[in-house]
Amino acid sequence: MAGAQAQDSVAPEATPASASEPGGASRCMSREDCVAGIRSALKHPTVRFLMERMEKSGCPVWPRLITATTCSSSGGYASGFGIKVCCNHMQFQDEINQVLIHELIHAYDDCVGKNLDWKNCAHHACSEIRANHLSGDCHYKRELLRGFMKMRGHEQECVKRRSLMSLKTNPYCSDAAAKDAIEAVWDICYNDTRPFDRAP
Numbered sequence: 001m002a003g004a005q006a007q008d009s010v011a012p013e014a015t016p017a018s019a020s021e022p023g024g025a026s027r028c029m030s031r032e033d034c035v036a037g038i039r040s041a042l043k044h045p046t047v048r049f050l051m052e053r054m055e056k057s058g059c060p061v062w063p064r065l066i067t068a069t070t071c072s073s074s075g076g077y078a079s080g081f082g083i084k085v086c087c088n089h090m091q092f093q094d095e096i097n098q099v100l101i102h103e104l105i106h107a108y109d110d111c112v113g114k115n116l117d118w119k120n121c122a123h124h125a126c127s128e129i130r131a132n133h134l135s136g137d138c139h140y141k142r143e144l145l146r147g148f149m150k151m152r153g154h155e156q157e158c159v160k161r162r163s164l165m166s167l168k169t170n171p172y173c174s175d176a177a178a179k180d181a182i183e184a185v186w187d188i189c190y191n192d193t194r195p196f197d198r199a200p
């Protein structure tokens with residue numbers, strides 16, 4: 001049986017008010033471009049590093065680990081199913097790279113962190129904190145594009161905000177439980193930068 005899924009929202013609350021076209025409908029890339037984008041993301045140094053580390057740890061990095069599909073978020077990872085990239089949400093190569101890095105960290109945690117239980121709020125929270133922190137999802141340049149100002153401590157707030165959004169899609173975590181779980185595991189998981197020496 002597959003466990004709960006780690007769903008990642010495209011950060012709807014983080015869309016800059018003045019973003020893209022009027023009407024808010026942003027153009028996603030064609031499926032062909034998306035598949036080509038995934039192929040090219042596999043050459044990204046961070047993606048390669050994560051896949052190498054997984055292989056070295058004896059984790060399955062089978063060819064169909066990654067699927068291009070249509071879904072309601074930007075991407076997701078589910079134990080036993082692998083990573084999905086939601087092509088209907090992808091506009092730029094950089095977004096595909098980000099989704100892959102984020103989801104590979106979940107896949108890494110799933111394999112390397114023995115006994116990880118996605119139904120356990122704290123376990124899921126830990127992996128979201130790591131994925132949002134280590135993927136650079138909260139790098140200030142990306143936050144500026146989303147319309148957030150850079151300020152002291154902002155990176156950590158961003159990691160918390162995005163982790164909470166992902167946890168809310170977990171049917172096993174109520175809102176209150178999600179918030180508590182993030183606070184409870186924060187120090188340990190934010191500072192756990194494996195397999196990187198420090199946050200890239």
Ligand SMILES: [Zn+2]
Binds near residue numbers: 006008102128131
């Ligand atoms: Zn995630």
